[in-house]
Every structure is written in structure tokens, then in C-alpha cells.
Amino acid sequence: MSSSNNLQDLPKHYDPSETEDKWYSFWEKNNYFHSEPDDRESFTVVIPPPNVTGVLHMGHMLNNTIQDVLVRRARMKGYNTCWVPGTDHASIATEAKVVQKLRKQGIKKSDLSRDEFMKHAWEWTDEHGGIILQQLRKLGASCDWQRTRFTLEDELYESVIDCFIELYDRGHIYRGQRMVNWDPAAQTALSDEEVIHKEVQSKLYHVKYPIKDSDEFITIATTRPETILADTAVCVNPEDKRYTHLVGKKAIIPMINREVEIISDEYVDKEYGSGCLKITPAHDQNDYEIGVKHGLEIIDMLNADGTVAEVAEHYVGKDRFEARKLIIKDLKEQELLVKVEEMANKVGYSERTDAVIEPRLSLQWFCKMDELSKPALDNVMNDEIQFHPAKFKNSYTHWMENIRDWCISRQLWWGHRIPAWYYGEDEEDYVIARTAEEALQKAKEKSGNSGLTEADIKQDEDVLDTWFSSWLWPMSVFDPDFIKNKKGSKELEYYYPTQDLVTAPEIMFFWVARMIMAGYAFADEKPFSNVYYHGIVRDEQRRKMSKSLGNSPDPLKLIEKYGADGTRVGMLFASPAGNDLLFDESLCEQGRNFSNKIWNAYRFLTMNMEKGVEYSPTTEIDQNNVADKWMMGRIQSTLREMEDDFSKYRLNEALKKIYSLIWDDFCDWYIEVSKANEYGKNMPKENLERALGFFEMLMKMLHPFMPFISEEIWQRIQKRSADEALTISSWPEIQDKAFENSVSLFKTVQDQISSVRNIQAEMNLSPKADLNIIIKPKNADLANQLRSAEWIYRKLLPVESISFDVDADKPKASAASVVAGSEIYVPLEGLIDLDKERERIQKEIDRLEGFLKGVEKKLSNEGFVNNAPDDVVEKERQKKADAETNLEKLTKQLEEFKG
Structure with a gap:
């Protein structure tokens, strides 16, 4: 040795600080975590990329510990193990941090050009990016650090652009005016999956809408009274006899006195509320569809930051929630507010900024999901891709069967810029291209105007949803050119599909489902074989651990x-x-x-x-x-x-x-x-x-x-x-x-030794008192086996003599127990004062009998049983059961000692 x-x-106590950095440096120095294709079977895992400017939190700790356990075991089992680390550029989160930093310096984003802002963003990323990857080393994560990727690095950037162009050419991507989820804090559209619906206590405001040239009015209930400023119709059910005489007449919008038509549509539920709806096509998905159907005017009364726009004419520049308070105050003064009700209401919040989402009509880029989602659903249902635990297939199925087109454009600068170039005034005057030179040539061909110059074309200002880049992650980290080349490299063929994805169920739809779609869309193959969904880290009150709640320990301090x-x-x-x-x-x-x-x-x-x-x-x-x-x-x-x-x-x-x-x-x-x-x-x-x-x-x-x-x-x-x-x-x-028989035999020996030790403790025997142990095995074969292990009894117990006799009788005044069908006797004469022990036992029996009478008296009292709390009664019953058990045990002991 x-x-x-x-x-x-060897110090007396183990000191992790003396070993952890030493061995991690040793592993890295010897390149043990790096993988290159060879003739072994691969075992590939891609890390769910944390935000580039993030730091290690408890969720990361759990997720990466699980991955590391799987990877280290696979490495030891002989697989060519490749665990790819990396970070995500996180458009919304990172841009928000950069904007916040600039604001502290007295700089507004609006005062900067795109290039100037991007310079600040890259400086922030260079300063903070990668910190979390260093922290993962402290945890022991055995990633292939030589393969570290970043979703916004040049090669992966090009891969995302290739993806957009390919999907556009296939007819899966389109540009259109649609109702979107708008985040006023980040000032960008969000996908449905980026909206968290929380049940909150809201108010339902009942407002009078006067009928033109009449003393009548219609009462309409709304939780968002500020949107009254953008109403362009009032709608009733055509079969609602209460209002059929009003259809075709004009209602007057409160506060602004705009005249709008009263229309009818089957969509309106006669039984809900007053049976009347205010129609605000620019600020509600259902209202928008009714507006399109009936050719209604569309008025957008909110600016991008959630303040009231000039078109609203009232409360201009006020924050939407401030405007809500003001309009309620004014409605009261004009006696147009009928009543206010408290109600539980599900409200959408931004997953990133926690701002209340506004439904907003906006011109955005969308990805069609109908064709892309089919193989992604089928291959989870047939277990080609297995979910662990399998219960998560249910929520996955529900989401995939009800999937809507994906809004993939974001009104940000930090991210993959949409490769669309505009050359005219019409919405359709655009081309899709990788470069300005290619775009100019396409624009000339599409417009028929050969005189166009680069000054006449302009690239779309928006970037792509962060998840649009990370859905390529299992493929692009190995071969960024796989879409452009229409064929994967040898490395991609070797490592793809990956084996295990470890993630939290909360990003099942953000990321997991979309990676599966991308895998079948671009590689005609699953991206991974197994998805393990671990739980969320919560505190003792079952709250999710977070910095904002202050209930999360610092992972690095835990490690320290x-x-x-x-x-x-x-x-x-x-x-x-x-x-x-x-x-x-x-x-x-x-x-x-x-x-x-x-x-x-x-x-x-x-x-x-x-x-x-x-x-x-x-x-x-x-x-x-x-x-x-x-x-x-x-x-x-x-x-x-x-x-x-x-x-x-x-x-x-x-x-x-x-x-x-x-x-x-x-x-x-x-x-x-x-x-x-x-x-x-x-x-x-x-x-x-x-x-x-x-x-x-x-x-x-x-x-x-x-x-x-x-x-x-x-x-x-x-x-x-x-x-x-x-x-x-x-x-x-x-x-x-x-060795199964030996395991079974040793288990019997363990149990019998433990039983003798229990007797020693119960009888207060000196640990050094030599025992004469008699074991009566249930059969002769077991007796012979136990004799072969006699040395173990003698080593672990103070044994004067021990016998294994199937015909043994129980000695007088001995303690006894039964273990796995064998009886164990330990004679006590000479080890304890039997008279004193009998006296002690009798006193304890007398005490217990008196105690038991008191408990039984209480339980026989119907008043107590019927009126006392259930848990109090149950405690008394448990006392009775425990006393009876102990009495039975002591009575048996006393009888044995009398013998």
C-alpha cells in the first residue's frame, strides 16, 4: 500500500475542503470528462442551459446533482459519456438586467442605437456569464467543459437562423396580426407558455351603458374598466328576449360618449352576468374574433409600457392601473357605476417579469404547430420517448392536443434577430434571407425593382423567442450546420439522439415538447430516449424556494x-x-x-x-x-x-x-x-x-x-x-x-444477536455479564447452520456458553424471545436479584392497573366521549391500548420469574 x-x-475528521478542489482539478487535468467519438456506445446528456448571467440556485443544485449521478454511473459502466454544458442567452431576463444597469448610469435604452445597446449587453455577459458554470464545478458536476456552448455564440446563432429559414420555406412560419400576450414591463409579446395564471382576488365592476335617444341603459360587468376606453360595440345573444328590441340601436360608451352599435352573437351566454358584453377587439381574444366577424373598429388604448395611449382621449399617459382607479372614481361621480363585487379571478402574469399580462393585438411572427406537434405527441404516447414518472404523459398529451400557433417574435434587441427584410410599405413587402446582400437580391426579384439599394431595405427589429434557439440544443451543440447541410456530421450521428434529459416539469411545454418537435422536424429522430422530471425544491411551508421570498439557502454556503x-x-x-x-x-x-x-x-x-x-x-x-x-x-x-x-x-x-x-x-x-x-x-x-x-x-x-x-x-x-x-x-x-443463503443465515444471526441485546437492556444486565444463551432453532438444518456461525455470537456478545438445540426446554427464571421461528432463552439466575425483580414487576403491574382503571372510567363516560375533541378521545384510547399491552408483557414476565 x-x-x-x-x-x-489521516486527520481525525474528514475535511471536504482538503479533497474537493484537489480531486476536481485532478479529474479536469487528466481530461476524464471529455468525450470523442470512438467504438464504444455513447451516453449523451445535454444540460438544461441556465441563464448566462445567472447564479447557482437550489433548483440547479438538484437538477445537476441528478444529471451528475447518471453521468458518473454511465461512465463507470463503460459508456463513452458526454455531458454537454452551456448557457442560454435568456433574452428577456438578460435584457432587463442590462436596461436596469444602464438606468442606474442615467442611460435609457431608447437613447441608444441597437449596436450601442448590444455592446453594453455583451459587456454584461462577458462580466457575469459563465459564473454558474464555475459554480457547478464546486458541486462536482462532471461536464465535458471543452464542449461548453452558448446559445448566442456565432455558430449556434447561424443554426437558429437556418432553422427559421427552413421552417419558413416549408410554410410553417408566417407573419400576422394576432392577439398576443403582452408584457408591459419587458415590452414584448410572449408565448402562451410564458404566461402564469394566478388566482387572485379581483373586483367585478357593473357599469351602465346608456341607450341613445332613450331612458334605457344596459348594465355590463367588467374586471378591466380601463378598457371601456377602447369599446367599439355592445353584444347580446340573438335569442335573449330581454334585449332583442335593442339590437341595431346605439349604446353610448361611458365617459367618452362614443356611440357604438348593439350587435347580437351566439357567443354571448344569456345566463352569465347580465347577458351583455362590451366588445373591445384590441384587448381581448374573444372580443377580437367577434370584432373581425362583425367588421368592428379596433382601438388600441394602451401603449407598449402599459400606459394609456392618446387614442383613448382620457387619462392619457397614466398607468393602466392608475387609470382604472380614476375611471371608477369618475363613473361613481356620474352615477354610472351600479355596484362592485369581490370575486376570485385567474389573471395572467409574465413568467419572467411577473407583470400582469395584457391581451394585445399585434403584428408578430408565428410558427404553425399542427404538423410539427403530431410526431412529438405520437412518439411520447407510444413510449419511443419515455417520461419518468409516466404520469406526466397526461399533462403533455392535453397540451399537445390543444396546442396553438407559437408566437416566436420578441420586441427585444438581445437575441437572434429575425432574418426578415422589408423593402416597401405593404405588410407583404418583405423577404427572408441570411444576409443583407442576399435580402437585396431577393427583394429586387420579388418587387421587380432592380434599382433597389441596401439603403432601401431594413431588417426586422425583433428577435426570436429564446426557446426557439434552445429547442435545437440537443442537435446544434454537436453540429450547428446540420440544418443548412441537410445532413448531420459524424459527431451528431454518434451522440444523437441523447439518452437522458433531466428537467423540471414546469418547462415541459417551454422546452421539452419543443425539443421533441424540433428533433423530428430536422433529424427525423427523437432528441432523447428518457425524460426524468424531478420535483420543485420547496421549503417546509411547501413554498417554492426563491430569492424574492428569501426562503432559499445559498447553495455555495451549503457546500462550504x-x-x-x-x-x-x-x-x-x-x-x-x-x-x-x-x-x-x-x-x-x-x-x-x-x-x-x-x-x-x-x-x-x-x-x-x-x-x-x-x-x-x-x-x-x-x-x-x-x-x-x-x-x-x-x-x-x-x-x-x-x-x-x-x-x-x-x-x-x-x-x-x-x-x-x-x-x-x-x-x-x-x-x-x-x-x-x-x-x-x-x-x-x-x-x-x-x-x-x-x-x-x-x-x-x-x-x-x-x-x-x-x-x-x-x-x-x-x-x-x-x-x-x-x-x-x-x-x-x-x-x-x-450467496443468498448466506445472506439469509447472517440476517438470522443479526436478529438473534439484536434480540439478546434487547434482553440485556430490558433486564438492566451489565454489558460485561457473561450469558448462558440457549437457542432453540425451528429445525435441525438451521441449528447446524447457526453452529457454523457460533464464533459471531461469541465475538459480539458476552457469552459464557451457547447452545443450538431443537429440543431445548425453557429454563426457569429466564428471559425469552422468538426470532424468525427460533426461540431464544437467557437464564437470569445469578445475573439479577430475582426477588427484587419480581417485586419491581409487581409494583409496575399494580401501578398500571390503577392507571388503566382511571382511563377506562373516563372512556365509559358518555359525556366525555361525545363532547371531547376527537383527538383527545383518541389519545385516551391509545393510552388504554398501551397500558393493556404493557400489562400483558409484565404479567408474562412475572409468571416466568415465578417458575
Whole structure:
């Protein structure tokens, strides 16, 4: 063994700060995480790219810990493992941060040219970008850092433009005036998936609309009274007899006195509210459709920032919510406000800025979803792509079957600029091209005007939705030119499709569904085989952890406090497959304690080494040693169980199994039975070598979960070459079930020893008191097997004599128990004062009988049972049951001692 195994090199406590940076640098220096295509089977994972200017949060911690466990295990199982890291340019979030920074400097975005703003944006990205990738190294993420990608880098930029052009040429992309979700804070359109609907307490305002040349009026209810300024009609159901006489007449819009026609349409629900609707085509999807159907005027009364536009004539420049208060005040003064009701209402909020969304009519670019979504739905339903847990197929199916065209344009500058070029006044006067030169040539051909110059064409100012770039991620990271070339490179063919995608269900529609669509659209192949949806990290009150709530710990501080391994264990212990994680920092402490347990176990083994003696770890089993066969059998059964857990993405279950195997089986039992028989003597050399061999296997099984301490211990167990590493060693092979009988026998021995220890504790016997143990096995075959393990009883119990006799009778005054069909007797005469013990037992029986009478009296009182709270009554019943159980036990003991 190497000299590093000397005790003086091992501190008493494990210090992660002494190992984590050391081993991560070692792994990187030796290029263990880098992959190049070869003749091995690939195992590919692409990281869900975090925002380029983001920092590590608890969701990232969980997501990347899970990925790293899967990747490290696959690497050890012999796959050519490629985990591609990278970051997303995050159009809305990043631009908002840059705008905020400029505002602090007294600079408005509107004062800058596009090029000037982009310079600031790149400076921000260069300053903050990549921080999170450095932080992931602290977690132990074994990414192929040489393959790091950024969605806005030049090659991937071109790939996104190729994607747009290809889809446009296929007829999937179009430009049109549609109702969109408008974010007044970011001042951009959003897709449906970027809108979060929250149930909030709202007000429903009932407003009078006078009828022209009449004393009549119609009462209309609205939650958005500010949009009254853009009403262009009042609508009723044609079969509603209350209002048929008004159809065709004019209603007068309150406040602004605009005359609008009263129309009829089957869309109106006669039973809802007053049965009348105000129609505001520019600010409601349904109103827009009615407006188009009836040829109504469209008035957009809001500016891009959510303030009232000049066309509204009133409250111009006021914020929409301020205008709401003012219009209600004025309606009251003019006696046009009938009443105000409180109501629960679902309101759309921007997923990025948390601003209330405004439905707004806008000219945008859209991607048709009907054809693209079909293979993406079919291949999840037929399990070509498997969801884990499978329950998420239901929500996926519902969304895909009701999918709407995707609004892909964003009114931002940071992002992939839409490759559309305009050359005339008409909406159709545009061409799609990669460059200005190509656009000019196409514009000349389309317009028939050969005199056009570059000064006559202008590129679209909008950029593409961030998700429009990241839906290409599993393909473009390997071959950015795959769309342009109509064929993938050898590298893309080798690594694609990827194997596992690990993500949160909250981006199922943003990203997962769209990657599946893109995979079949451009590669005619699934992007991944499995999608594992982990839960959301929540606090003890079940709130999602976030900086804004202040309920999220700093992941880096957790790592500093508990070590990366301890923190990873804490995260995984709290994370049942597919369910939300209720984070509890004490679980990280448990992970740190586990690190110390492992360290102390290895330290104990080194203390048993003789100076100058070479030890060769081995897993060669002594066939006469039931403990060796049991330990190997437990390792093998755990490997099989972990294999099943990994196939079902039950990583926390797999971790619990290796945790128990190391802590309970190896440390608390195997090491104990392998010690020297005499106190103060070192463990026999052959025992120590087998213990080290088993420990080596255990570190391999542990490595995906706790990479740092497992590498540290593994490197110490025996001499290694300079470039050897646990992280690239082979995963233990699953052997046959030859040791199952030994596992069963040892389990019986464990249970019987534990039973004797319980007797020692219950009878207050001195731990050093020699026992005469009689075990009456259920059959002769078991008796013979137990005799072969007699040395274990003698090593772990203070035994004067022990017998295994199927015909044994129970001795007088003995404690007894039954374990797995075998009876165990421990004679107590000479170990305790039987008279005093009988006296003690009788007193306890008397006390319990008195207590029981009191409880029974209370429960027989109908007044108490009928009037007391249910939990109080239930507690009394439990007291009665516990007292009866204890009485029965004590009575039996007293009877035994009388014998």
C-alpha cells in the first residue's frame, strides 16, 4: 500500500475542503470528462442551459446533482459519456438586467442605437456569464467543459437562423396580426407558455351603458374598466328576449360618449352576468374574433409600457392601473357605476417579469404547430420517448392536443434577430434571407425593382423567442450546420439522439415538447430516449424556494458548510422520484455525518495495519466464513436493487440502499465481526485485506452520489498509477445469487444477536455479564447452520456458553424471545436479584392497573366521549391500548420469574 495510508496522514475528521478542489482539478487535468467519438456506445446528456448571467440556485443544485449521478454511473459502466454544458442567452431576463444597469448610469435604452445597446449587453455577459458554470464545478458536476456552448455564440446563432429559414420555406412560419400576450414591463409579446395564471382576488365592476335617444341603459360587468376606453360595440345573444328590441340601436360608451352599435352573437351566454358584453377587439381574444366577424373598429388604448395611449382621449399617459382607479372614481361621480363585487379571478402574469399580462393585438411572427406537434405527441404516447414518472404523459398529451400557433417574435434587441427584410410599405413587402446582400437580391426579384439599394431595405427589429434557439440544443451543440447541410456530421450521428434529459416539469411545454418537435422536424429522430422530471425544491411551508421570498439557502454556503458530497446527499434524500422536494438542511448534515462515518471506517482499518506490511485488498471469499459470504451477498443484492432503481429513476432509493449497505452492514456489522478476537490486537491480515477489498467495491457504488470522498478513499486503499481514478474505473459487476443463503443465515444471526441485546437492556444486565444463551432453532438444518456461525455470537456478545438445540426446554427464571421461528432463552439466575425483580414487576403491574382503571372510567363516560375533541378521545384510547399491552408483557414476565 502507499505511504498515504499511514495513520499520521489521516486527520481525525474528514475535511471536504482538503479533497474537493484537489480531486476536481485532478479529474479536469487528466481530461476524464471529455468525450470523442470512438467504438464504444455513447451516453449523451445535454444540460438544461441556465441563464448566462445567472447564479447557482437550489433548483440547479438538484437538477445537476441528478444529471451528475447518471453521468458518473454511465461512465463507470463503460459508456463513452458526454455531458454537454452551456448557457442560454435568456433574452428577456438578460435584457432587463442590462436596461436596469444602464438606468442606474442615467442611460435609457431608447437613447441608444441597437449596436450601442448590444455592446453594453455583451459587456454584461462577458462580466457575469459563465459564473454558474464555475459554480457547478464546486458541486462536482462532471461536464465535458471543452464542449461548453452558448446559445448566442456565432455558430449556434447561424443554426437558429437556418432553422427559421427552413421552417419558413416549408410554410410553417408566417407573419400576422394576432392577439398576443403582452408584457408591459419587458415590452414584448410572449408565448402562451410564458404566461402564469394566478388566482387572485379581483373586483367585478357593473357599469351602465346608456341607450341613445332613450331612458334605457344596459348594465355590463367588467374586471378591466380601463378598457371601456377602447369599446367599439355592445353584444347580446340573438335569442335573449330581454334585449332583442335593442339590437341595431346605439349604446353610448361611458365617459367618452362614443356611440357604438348593439350587435347580437351566439357567443354571448344569456345566463352569465347580465347577458351583455362590451366588445373591445384590441384587448381581448374573444372580443377580437367577434370584432373581425362583425367588421368592428379596433382601438388600441394602451401603449407598449402599459400606459394609456392618446387614442383613448382620457387619462392619457397614466398607468393602466392608475387609470382604472380614476375611471371608477369618475363613473361613481356620474352615477354610472351600479355596484362592485369581490370575486376570485385567474389573471395572467409574465413568467419572467411577473407583470400582469395584457391581451394585445399585434403584428408578430408565428410558427404553425399542427404538423410539427403530431410526431412529438405520437412518439411520447407510444413510449419511443419515455417520461419518468409516466404520469406526466397526461399533462403533455392535453397540451399537445390543444396546442396553438407559437408566437416566436420578441420586441427585444438581445437575441437572434429575425432574418426578415422589408423593402416597401405593404405588410407583404418583405423577404427572408441570411444576409443583407442576399435580402437585396431577393427583394429586387420579388418587387421587380432592380434599382433597389441596401439603403432601401431594413431588417426586422425583433428577435426570436429564446426557446426557439434552445429547442435545437440537443442537435446544434454537436453540429450547428446540420440544418443548412441537410445532413448531420459524424459527431451528431454518434451522440444523437441523447439518452437522458433531466428537467423540471414546469418547462415541459417551454422546452421539452419543443425539443421533441424540433428533433423530428430536422433529424427525423427523437432528441432523447428518457425524460426524468424531478420535483420543485420547496421549503417546509411547501413554498417554492426563491430569492424574492428569501426562503432559499445559498447553495455555495451549503457546500462550504457540509461539503459537496454532504449537500448532494441531502438534496437526493429529500427528492422522491417525480415529487416536489421539501428541503431540510438537516439532511445535508446527515450527508456530512455519512462522510465522517466513511472516513472513520477507513481510519479504523488503517489503525489495524502493521508497519512495514503490504496489504493487498481482495474480494476473494473465504468459503468457510459466513460473514464474508454475507457481505458479498449484500453487495450483490444491493447492486441488483440499485440497477432496478436507476432504471426507474428512483435515485434517492438507490442512494438509501448504498447508504445502509455502508453504514449498517459494512461499518456496524462486517467490521465488527472482522476485528481481532482479543482486545488491543490488530485485525488479522486476511480479514483486513477482505475488508479493504469490500470497501473498494463500496466506494465504486457510492461514487456517482458522493464523488469526492469516494475518490479520496479509493485512491488511499492501495497504490495507484499517476493517472488512475475512481471516476473512470469500472462499475462492479452483478454476479449470480450464490450467496443468498448466506445472506439469509447472517440476517438470522443479526436478529438473534439484536434480540439478546434487547434482553440485556430490558433486564438492566451489565454489558460485561457473561450469558448462558440457549437457542432453540425451528429445525435441525438451521441449528447446524447457526453452529457454523457460533464464533459471531461469541465475538459480539458476552457469552459464557451457547447452545443450538431443537429440543431445548425453557429454563426457569429466564428471559425469552422468538426470532424468525427460533426461540431464544437467557437464564437470569445469578445475573439479577430475582426477588427484587419480581417485586419491581409487581409494583409496575399494580401501578398500571390503577392507571388503566382511571382511563377506562373516563372512556365509559358518555359525556366525555361525545363532547371531547376527537383527538383527545383518541389519545385516551391509545393510552388504554398501551397500558393493556404493557400489562400483558409484565404479567408474562412475572409468571416466568415465578417458575
